Amino acid sequence: MKITAIEIKHYLLPLEPPFKAAWDPNPRKKFASTVVQVHTDEGITGIGSGDLMTGFEGHEHLIIGQDPFAIERHSQVIDNIDFHYGRCWPLDLALWDLMGKATGQPTYKLLGARSDKILAYASTGEMVTPEVRADRAQLLLEQGFKAMKIRFHHKDVRDDIKVVEAVRKSIGDKLEIMVDANQGWKMPWDTEPTWDLKKAYQVAKELEQLGVFWLEEPLQSHDFRGLAQLRQMATGIRIAGGEMNRRMHDFREMNFLGSLDVYQPDVALTGGITQVRKIADMVQSSGAWFSPHTWTNGIGVMANLHLAAAISHCPYLELPYDPPSWTPERRDFIQQNKLNIDSEGYLHLPQQSGLGVELDLEAVERYAYNKVYVGEST
Missing domain, CATH: 3.20.20.120 (Enolase-like C-terminal domain)
Structure with missing residues (x-):
């Protein structure tokens, strides 16, 4: 199995009424989520989410074409990117989701x-x-x-x-x-x-x-x-x-x-x-x-x-x-x-393979506001 593409998308949910977070003096009128999907040549896709993954663009070649199970290697690459640019750890979550799906096991197992x-x-x-x-x-x-x-x-x-x-x-x-x-x-x-x-x-x-x-x-x-x-x-x-x-x-x-x-x-x-x-x-x-x-x-x-x-x-x-x-x-x-x-x-814990997350296709279509990057193997 090889990683063929990494897809990053952003979603924005309007909040009405606003959420008055204790740590923010201004009521929050929107809630942003980033989703990363890791695609493979066997048709299995891993899903992760978290920070914006700022700084990942331009480094996709370090992951694409690799075996998704080489998790220690990928973690080191993400750690290096984290030091120089920003948090890209949602990619690690997507890889664990992918490994669970590939083995037919929930990630916690x-x-x-x-x-x-x-x-x-x-x-x-x-x-x-x-x-x-x-x-x-x-x-x-x-x-x-x-x-x-x-x-x-x-x-x-x-x-x-x-x-x-x-x-x-x-x-x-x-x-x-x-x-x-x-x-x-x-x-x-x-x-x-x-x-x-x-x-x-x-x-x-x-x-x-x-x-x-x-x-x-x-x-x-x-x-x-x-x-x-x-x-x-x-x-x-x-x-x-x-x-x-x-x-x-x-x-x-x-x-x-x-x-x-x-x-x-x-x-x-x-x-x-x-x-x-x-x-x-x-x-x-x-x-x-x-x-x-x-x-x-x-x-x-x-x-x-x-x-x-x-x-x-x-x-x-x-x-x-x-x-x-x-x-x-x-x-x-x-x-x-x-x-x-x-x-x-x-x-x-969900008993389906991987993290047990299924995207709401209607919601991701409705609230998508930017596709940051799609990297594919050549």
Whole structure:
């Protein structure tokens, strides 16, 4: 089997009403998704999605004509492109989808098949009043969720803590609560100072009293020593992070220093399945958890689901979900199969070969706005 073509397309879903993301001061009126398809001479096509794959054009000859199963070789090529240009890891996801289809196996079985299901935590995205968030938490509980994540981004962190207090008062101990401090990285326009170690510690101690399961990104993503120190100081609460750290040596250094309890590299944004699997093995061998960030789209969630179910020791996987503003219909608009939990809060692994993703042909026709590149073998 040989790779004959790589096709990259972009899709744009209008959002009405807009989605008021906690990390963005401007309501989001559109949601973009990129899809890469890898075609072969045997008629099998692999599908992946994630970042824009900026910088891939001009390097397609390094992949086309190759055996798709030479995944370590392809991962090195993508890593080289990542260093010089931009994230092209959706190509790695498409190759794992392709290998699953070629062997007739779901991808998670190729990766280890530790389990065929995993509990999802509802990862909320908006900042709303304590009363609204408490009401939404009750709805999550009724739907079967066992855990949820609340995002911080008020100017005064005490206003954020009030939201957690309201949720805890409303649902008691029926839901685990995670908190995302959003201090690890910044949007281009964000010039506000991030938390220092003392503030992060003070917040962690407050959240510990509220029984918070983990505190995510309380310091900048490259403050490895500060994170390690905070983890030792705030011994009653887990420290999570790593969603935007892009290089293997970041995770090697964090693992060496003991920076985190929960490591969150996203296969769609950092390293693909091939490299993130190695990161997960490394940190789990040191006693930490691997629980990937998944906030891209449904295909990105699915790829992370396959890896997490195959190898993760962490009981939960992130599911971006915050109705009515963020729903499966929006998150998964380019695919037929919308991701949902069962009545017990589990995401189940699809049993068809590969990642188990089928594109919604009507949606991709309707929302396509640009075909970036089609590379074919000659």
